[in-house]
Amino acid sequence: MPRLPSNELFRALAKTQSLPPVDKNHKKAFGPLSTPERLLLGPGPSNAHPLVLKALGQPPVGHLDPFYVDLMSEVQELLRYAWQTDNRLTLPMSGTGSAAMEATLANTVEPGDKVLVAIKGYFGNRLADMASRYRADVKVIEKNWGEAFTLDELEDALKKYKPSILAMVHAETSTGVCQPMDGIGDLCRKYDCLLLLDTVTSLGGVPLFIDEWKVDLAYSCSQKGLSCPPGLGPFTMGPRAEEKLSRRVEKVPNWYLDVSLLNKYWGSDRVYHHTAPVNMNFGMREALRILAEEGLEKAWERHSSNAQQLWKGLELMGIDLHVAEELRLPTLTTVRIPEGVDGKAFSLHLLNEFGIEIGVGLGSLAGKVWRIGLMGHNSTPENVDRVLSLFASELPRFREKTVCAA
Numbered sequence: 001m002p003r004l005p006s007n008e009l010f011r012a013l014a015k016t017q018s019l020p021p022v023d024k025n026h027k028k029a030f031g032p033l034s035t036p037e038r039l040l041l042g043p044g045p046s047n048a049h050p051l052v053l054k055a056l057g058q059p060p061v062g063h064l065d066p067f068y069v070d071l072m073s074e075v076q077e078l079l080r081y082a083w084q085t086d087n088r089l090t091l092p093m094s095g096t097g098s099a100a101m102e103a104t105l106a107n108t109v110e111p112g113d114k115v116l117v118a119i120k121g122y123f124g125n126r127l128a129d130m131a132s133r134y135r136a137d138v139k140v141i142e143k144n145w146g147e148a149f150t151l152d153e154l155e156d157a158l159k160k161y162k163p164s165i166l167a168m169v170h171a172e173t174s175t176g177v178c179q180p181m182d183g184i185g186d187l188c189r190k191y192d193c194l195l196l197l198d199t200v201t202s203l204g205g206v207p208l209f210i211d212e213w214k215v216d217l218a219y220s221c222s223q224k225g226l227s228c229p230p231g232l233g234p235f236t237m238g239p240r241a242e243e244k245l246s247r248r249v250e251k252v253p254n255w256y257l258d259v260s261l262l263n264k265y266w267g268s269d270r271v272y273h274h275t276a277p278v279n280m281n282f283g284m285r286e287a288l289r290i291l292a293e294e295g296l297e298k299a300w301e302r303h304s305s306n307a308q309q310l311w312k313g314l315e316l317m318g319i320d321l322h323v324a325e326e327l328r329l330p331t332l333t334t335v336r337i338p339e340g341v342d343g344k345a346f347s348l349h350l351l352n353e354f355g356i357e358i359g360v361g362l363g364s365l366a367g368k369v370w371r372i373g374l375m376g377h378n379s380t381p382e383n384v385d386r387v388l389s390l391f392a393s394e395l396p397r398f399r400e401k402t403v404c405a406a
């Protein structure tokens with residue numbers, strides 16, 4: 001058969017289908033993408049490791065390609081290492097940390113279940129909001145933003161509310177507090193409730209022992225301690241949570257995040273669920289490989305020593321830190337904005353003039369603190385020195401401006 005040139009084919013097709021003229025209103029001639037160079041020292045995302053960027057740029061393969069199927073198992077094994085867990089159901093959700101957060105609740109909460117949320121910052125509130133959308137009977141206990149819960153406070157609440165899930169944030173990115181975990185898992189077993197933990201700002205940077213701490217459900221993100229761009233939400237579910245899932249009367253009310261369905265793809269069957277973001281998982285595999293190569297203990301030590309260097313340097317300049325030293329997160333430091341300084345203007349100045357991003361406060365800490373992240377690949381003595389020297393050289397001008405204006 002003679003082949004029609006493609007333009008004739010198109011015209012012939014257009015005639016039979018009577019296509020309308022193409023609207024060119026939104027057709028804009030933009031140049032090729034070129035992103036600015038930034039050092040991301042805020043609450044996240046953090047800079048991606050160069051080897052992770054290289055992995056992301058590899059040509060995609062099919063999401064059921066034997067190469068990819070092997071890579072999925074590598075990602076799962078390395079995630080188990082990073083989290084220190086043997087949980088079978090350990091996988092990265094396609095979505096950001098909030099998707100994985102939602103997955104923990106969607107799979108385990110049934111209407112009317114009591115979920116106790118221990119709130120000490122912005123992300124605790126998000127947990128409570130999400131749990132209520134799955135029709136949980138949400139109970140909350142709260143601490144000031146900058147404090148952590150004691151075992152006694154948690155035990156009193158568990159006794160009072162008798163929840164089926166206690167949900168809390170390990171590393172509260174809004175406040176810079178690291179919740180001490182000793183004994184909380186045992187308390188949850190004593191009161192027969194599941195322990196659900198947000199590890200978004202701790203994975204890869206702060207000691208985390210999911211099995212040892214008796215955590216039943218946890219989630220995280222790709223873009224902070226793992227030095228990968230945002231887009232994946234690591235998720236893990238232990239045997240007690242699996243058991244609750246198996247007892248559900250109703251289906252999991254979120255098809256995309258239903259872990260039983262997802263496990264048909266991530267488990268041994270390898271059955272299509274959704275088209276996996278293969279390149280994101282290339283990046284995740286590389287990020288986790290780099291973490292394993294360094295070793296968890298070394299990565300935790302590195303984060304701790306760089307954070308201490310930052311804290312010491314800021315305090316020497318007379319700048320106050322928001323959280324008591326024993327509760328401070330090495331990955332995220334909340335710095336009190338000195339009296340009279342416009343915190344937002346200062347952080348914009350660092351971004352515009354030096355390409356360095358630091359965060360401003362969220363919720364009740366808005367306008368009161370800066371948030372400096374030293375996460376994953378970005379936690380280096382050189383980055384600490386850069387921030388400290390900029391605080392030393394630039395902040396006085398902002399103080400002067402305030403004094404002059406007054």
Ligand SMILES: Cc1ncc(COP(=O)(O)O)c(C=O)c1O
Pocket residue numbers: 043044096097098099101123169171172173174198200201221230
């Ligand atoms: C503690 C905590 N939980 C949950 C999230 C939500 O993660 P994402 O923004 O990746 O959806 C964040 C984001 O920064 C976080 O810091």
